[in-house]
Amino acid sequence: MTIPTADEATGKAESKAHEVDETVEPQEVERFREMAEISGAHVYQLNSKSELTALIKQLADEGDVPVVWLETAANASKPHQLSNFPEPTKRTLGAVVAECAIAETGSVVLLETTRPQMLHSLLSEELLVLIQQNAIVSTLNDTADLITQAADKHQQVTFLTGPSRTGDIELHHVNGIQGPYEVHLAICDFPLANVQNPSFSATS
Amino acid sequence: MSKIPAFPQRLSTALGDPSIAEGLADFQERWQGNRNRHVSTLEARSGSSFAELAHQTATAKQRAREHPEILQRFCQNAQSRGAQVLRAATAEEACQAIAQICRDHQARLVVKTKSMATEEIFLNEHLESAGISAVETDLGEWLLQCAQDRPSHLIVPAIHKRRHDIAKLLEQIYAKAFNPDDIQTMARVVRTELRPRFMAAGVGITGANILIADTGSVVLVTNEGNAGLTLAVPPVHIVLAGWDKLVETTADALQIVQLLAKSATGQVISSYTQFIHGPIRGDFDGTTGAAADSSGSAGNTPKNPAALNHPGTNTQQKLYIVLLDNGRSDIAANPEFESVLSCIRCGACSNVCPPYQVVGGHAFGHVYTGAIGLVTAGFHHGWEAAAGPQSLCVSCGACAKVCPAEIPLPQQILAVRAKVYANDPKKAKRSLRLGMRILRSRRLTAVTISAAGILTAPLRSQGTLKRLPLPKKFRWRIPPAIPPRPARRLKELKAVAEPPARKPNGRKPAPQKTALFLQCISDRLVPSIPLASLQLLQACGADVVIPTSQHCCGLPAIDMGDLKSARQMAGSTLDVLEGYDRVVTPATSCAIAIKHDYKQLFADDPKQLSRAEALAEQTVDLVTYLNEKLPTTDDLTSSLRRDSESADQITVHPFCQNNTDTSLSQLLEKVCGAKPIPLPEGDVCCGFGGSVSLSNPEVSEAILNRKLKNAAKTQARVLVTDNPGCVLHIRGGAQAQKAPFQVLHIAEFLEQYLRDR
Numbered sequence: 001m002t003i004p005t006a007d008e009a010t011g012k013a014e015s016k017a018h019e020v021d022e023t024v025e026p027q028e029v030e031r032f033r034e035m036a037e038i039s040g041a042h043v044y045q046l047n048s049k050s051e052l053t054a055l056i057k058q059l060a061d062e063g064d065v066p067v068v069w070l071e072t073a074a075n076a077s078k079p080h081q082l083s084n085f086p087e088p089t090k091r092t093l094g095a096v097v098a099e100c101a102i103a104e105t106g107s108v109v110l111l112e113t114t115r116p117q118m119l120h121s122l123l124s125e126e127l128l129v130l131i132q133q134n135a136i137v138s139t140l141n142d143t144a145d146l147i148t149q150a151a152d153k154h155q156q157v158t159f160l161t162g163p164s165r166t167g168d169i170e171l172h173h174v175n176g177i178q179g180p181y182e183v184h185l186a187i188c189d190f191p192l193a194n195v196q197n198p199s200f201s202a203t204s
Numbered sequence: 205m206s207k208i209p210a211f212p213q214r215l216s217t218a219l220g221d222p223s224i225a226e227g228l229a230d231f232q233e234r235w236q237g238n239r240n241r242h243v244s245t246l247e248a249r250s251g252s253s254f255a256e257l258a259h260q261t262a263t264a265k266q267r268a269r270e271h272p273e274i275l276q277r278f279c280q281n282a283q284s285r286g287a288q289v290l291r292a293a294t295a296e297e298a299c300q301a302i303a304q305i306c307r308d309h310q311a312r313l314v315v316k317t318k319s320m321a322t323e324e325i326f327l328n329e330h331l332e333s334a335g336i337s338a339v340e341t342d343l344g345e346w347l348l349q350c351a352q353d354r355p356s357h358l359i360v361p362a363i364h365k366r367r368h369d370i371a372k373l374l375e376q377i378y379a380k381a382f383n384p385d386d387i388q389t390m391a392r393v394v395r396t397e398l399r400p401r402f403m404a405a406g407v408g409i410t411g412a413n414i415l416i417a418d419t420g421s422v423v424l425v426t427n428e429g430n431a432g433l434t435l436a437v438p439p440v441h442i443v444l445a446g447w448d449k450l451v452e453t454t455a456d457a458l459q460i461v462q463l464l465a466k467s468a469t470g471q472v473i474s475s476y477t478q479f480i481h482g483p484i485r486g487d488f489d490g491t492t493g494a495a496a497d498s499s500g501s502a503g504n505t506p507k508n509p510a511a512l513n514h515p516g517t518n519t520q521q522k523l524y525i526v527l528l529d530n531g532r533s534d535i536a537a538n539p540e541f542e543s544v545l546s547c548i549r550c551g552a553c554s555n556v557c558p559p560y561q562v563v564g565g566h567a568f569g570h571v572y573t574g575a576i577g578l579v580t581a582g583f584h585h586g587w588e589a590a591a592g593p594q595s596l597c598v599s600c601g602a603c604a605k606v607c608p609a610e611i612p613l614p615q616q617i618l619a620v621r622a623k624v625y626a627n628d629p630k631k632a633k634r635s636l637r638l639g640m641r642i643l644r645s646r647r648l649t650a651v652t653i654s655a656a657g658i659l660t661a662p663l664r665s666q667g668t669l670k671r672l673p674l675p676k677k678f679r680w681r682i683p684p685a686i687p688p689r690p691a692r693r694l695k696e697l698k699a700v701a702e703p704p705a706r707k708p709n710g711r712k713p714a715p716q717k718t719a720l721f722l723q724c725i726s727d728r729l730v731p732s733i734p735l736a737s738l739q740l741l742q743a744c745g746a747d748v749v750i751p752t753s754q755h756c757c758g759l760p761a762i763d764m765g766d767l768k769s770a771r772q773m774a775g776s777t778l779d780v781l782e783g784y785d786r787v788v789t790p791a792t793s794c795a796i797a798i799k800h801d802y803k804q805l806f807a808d809d810p811k812q813l814s815r816a817e818a819l820a821e822q823t824v825d826l827v828t829y830l831n832e833k834l835p836t837t838d839d840l841t842s843s844l845r846r847d848s849e850s851a852d853q854i855t856v857h858p859f860c861q862n863n864t865d866t867s868l869s870q871l872l873e874k875v876c877g878a879k880p881i882p883l884p885e886g887d888v889c890c891g892f893g894g895s896v897s898l899s900n901p902e903v904s905e906a907i908l909n910r911k912l913k914n915a916a917k918t919q920a921r922v923l924v925t926d927n928p929g930c931v932l933h934i935r936g937g938a939q940a941q942k943a944p945f946q947v948l949h950i951a952e953f954l955e956q957y958l959r960d961r
Contacts, residue, residue: 035472104249104462105473115484115521118436122429139249140462140473144455151285151419151481159461159477164429166391167469168344168360170367171231174391177343178398179429179475 024134028103029187032136035106039162040175041183045133048190052130059128059184060093067093067128094124094180097192099150100135101185102143107159108185109143111150118156122164127180129160133189207326208354208570211592215567219902223366224356224564231363235555238470239606246462255610261463262610264456265448265546269536274417274452279527281420285482287523291447295325295530295584302327302409302442303334305524309440311336311406315398317424317431318342319411320358320549321444321528324571324584327409338409339401341430343394350377356565357573358551359468364564398430408434412445412525413464413549414457422480422525423457425464432476436484440522443480447527448536448545454479460548463608467550483523531583540619544579546609553603553613558889559596559896562906568596575603575613579620591624591631596900598893598907599763600860614861615804618762625765633899636764643724644769646755646776650690653728657686668939680905681897681936684729691722691731692750696738702749704780718746719784721798721823723791724756726928726949733928736955737790737826744833746786754780758805759797763894767805774802778815787823790951792859792927795825827867827926827950834874853921854880854953855945857911859930860889868926868950875954880924884914890925892933908937915945923947 033043046052060067098108108129112118121127137143147157164179175181218224243254268274279289292298306314316338328338340349344362348354351373355361371384374393382390410431414423422443424431435441451457465471535541554560554574565573570581570589578597582590594617603613625632642648663671664685672683691697718741726733741748758773781787789795802816858868872880891907915923923945925931935947
């Protein structure tokens with residue numbers, strides 16, 4: 001399987017970096033963290049690409065678990081072939097870069113156009129979402145323009161908040177019903193677009 | 205076309221199944237705390253109250269309804285992005301259109317995400333009869349489909365199934381044992397069970413939470429992830445949505461999203477909120493078991509099905525949006541009901557509804573459950589479907605207070621009741637109709653109750669009729685003894701009686717006079733309430749008169765849906781009470797009827813309406829009146845006050861329709877010098893609910909039992925309430941259970957203080 005470099009994988013971050021407010025209030029970051037944790041996600045605050053590399057290695061059990069980056073425009077590999085589809089319990093760590101995140105709800109916002117992109121965030125048993133720290137917005141309403149503008153380019157905008165879950169049996173919360181069991185959110189306080197290829201050797 | 209058992213059968217099944225109330229009680233406890241916490245946070249963060257946020261939602265939805273061009277814009281935008289939009293006037297049309305799309309795409313298997321609209325049109329049954337299998341993919345819905353059952357809650361469809369039921373069901377399906385306490389394993393069964401179904405399905409069917417006109421988008425709000433798979437895996441996606449899901453802008457949609465999960469599940473937001481802007485691109489190359497369209501074009505049903513079998517690499521999913529009417533246009537054309545189309549299907553109205561908590565959604569609703577279902581059932585499924593469930597509503601108003609779309613559900617349910625009654629008055633219970641015939645006439649009421657008093661006199665015991673042999677289903681409440689004389693015959697009241705002769709028509713009675721409206725129940729059954737009320741008013745310095753021709757205000761007729769009788773009784777009450785400086789009543793329910801319901805009763809009669817508006821201004825309930833007249837430093841207040849210790853022994857049940865009003869507690873605090881003990885779930889109805897305690901006694905009993913349990917938890921000596929109906933109901937239940945507390949009307953309670961002066 002061809003693994004995109006972090007540059008390619010995070011290419012999207014570069015294109016949108018200019019669109020977001022460069023400064024984000026620390027309390028909004030804290031608020032995002034708090035709300036995301038309430039939703040059942042694991043949140044990490046990272047200051048450098050080496051921290052990101054270390055996190056990915058750790059989440060991928062030092063290489064035992066394949067890491068699957070969401071394809072980018074530059075790399076047309078299919079991260080989730082439907083032929084893998086009937087194996088809902090085979091452990092993979094999917095990784096994706098969020099367009100932005102919402103402090104009020106602890107959600108990350110994903111823009112998706114093709115079926116592989118949509119299935120990527122659903123079919124990974126664990127999902128790692130990279131969030132550019134300055135792409136955290138305060139409220140749901142702050143995403144209105146983004147969603148409206150995205151309608152012309154992206155078939156789907158998803159607010160992902162925590163793992164897939166149900167409360168259908170006696171309101172008992174169970175994660176990982178059809179989507180990920182675990183969602184890891186990495187708030188990155190460094191330019192994602194400039195990350196050099198961290199060592200993802202474990203992912204081949 | 206009834207695929208649902210008749211109401212009496214559903215009610216009887218529900219009353220015989222204790223797991224319904226158990227499951228709902230668990231849910232309510234968790235939901236209420238989370239919902240309230242998240243709503244408070246939102247209020248603080250947004251700077252708007254919940255009522256203001258609900259108003260914004262209602263305004264956005266109303267704007268979309270009132271401007272047909274917004275719906276046109278939605279259709280145009282969705283089509284320009286590649287969706288095909290179909291309109292279905294009826295359930296039958298929608299079913300046929302969906303089945304035809306499945307046939308066109310040679311789909312024999314469809315996967316579905318929970319959609320109440322598909323339940324509304326009985327889509328699964330229709331597809332089945334067309335040889336197409338529909339598999340539900342939401343855990344709760346899938347379990348219900350396996351059990352050949354149907355949803356009982358808008359959000360938690362299988363809430364009536366307990367873990368043991370589910371373990372048994374899974375054991376039948378998989379022929380192996382499941383541990384009922386291992387909920388995780390049971391829940392995750394669908395992950396492995398349904399993956400191959402997603403793969404094999406030729407069509408995925410979802411509902412829609414919101415439709416956005418500006419972008420032609422469909423919004424889906426879910427938790428499990430099955431919606432994502434349903435819409436992205438099969439080569440064809442069909443959205444079935446009532447057109448009432450429409451809003452104009454993305455900001456309007458976000459307004460709904462921010463309230464939806466908080467109101468529905470008590471979450472801040474659901475796990476997945478998906479804005480679908482058009483058919484998905486690429487990769488529909490035959491990797492699923494279903495056929496894919498290679499044309500790459502969208503918007504038209506393929507004319508040549510053979511084309512479906514040629515996979516291509518640049519393929520595009522087919523997206524169909526079926527907009528359902530099925531009675532919605534009739535609702536929109538009806539000013540009394542049109543606001544119900546603002547519903548965002550959160551189910552909060554169920555979660556706070558006392559009778560729903562007892563019987564669940566199979567009885568309290570038709571397809572749509574809870575208060576909202578009581579209102580819409582008639583429009584979607586005919587008035588016969590609405591007749592039974594609406595009789596369970598206690599008119600407590602709890603649903604309106606939590607509605608995030610500002611829908612006046614209690615009034616609309618009463619309007620449904622009136623429609624059901626007008627269609628066939630004989631559907632109302634014979635005993636209620638007979639009671640109403642008597643109650644319409646003051647004289648007949650007097651004679652009947654007096655005769656009943658004489659007949660039951662030998663059974664009187666300690667102010668009750670506890671020796672009266674009642675049918676078993678009524679034995680949970682001891683009726684009061686019928687006193688030898690009604691309140692109006694007591695010497696204190698006779699002394700200030702004002703016969704109609706002294707108040708000729710057209711001439712105002714002496715100004716500054718305060719009329720005491722006794723209320724029929726108090727007058728005939730609990731004279732101590734009017735007597736104490738008179739003494740309190742006089743102690744406040746009021747010049748009180750008792751208009752002797754007063755009778756029932758008409759509220760029981762409103763509650764029953766008999767609006768003809770209600771107008772007649774309200775008209776007589778206007779004749780009797782208008783022109784006084786103030787009208788005070790110890791019955792908060794009657795005060796609310798006079799102040800609010802009369803305006804609706806006479807909405808089409810300008811002359812009566814203006815009289816009703818004038819009377820509304822003059823009318824006040826006793827508690828509000830005393831709060832006005834008893835400043836904390838007043839001599840009277842001081843003389844009423846004994847010691848603060850007594851407050852430790854009092855709890856309060858304020859009349860539920862008035863439950864945002866804390867004036868009863870304030871009054872007691874003024875008099876007792878300390879706050880009364882808070883009653884858990886103090887703002888919830890006691891179960892009296894107009895005629896519900898007579899028409900559906902088992903439901904009323906269950907609601908009352910919860911109230912009595914809560915009251916016992918406070919260890920109070922006295923439970924004080926402000927409405928005579930609640931007094932009789934709670935007192936009768938407390939006496940039947942030999943509860944360790946006394947139940948008093950606020951007037952009776954304060955009069956005891958006065959007596960000690």
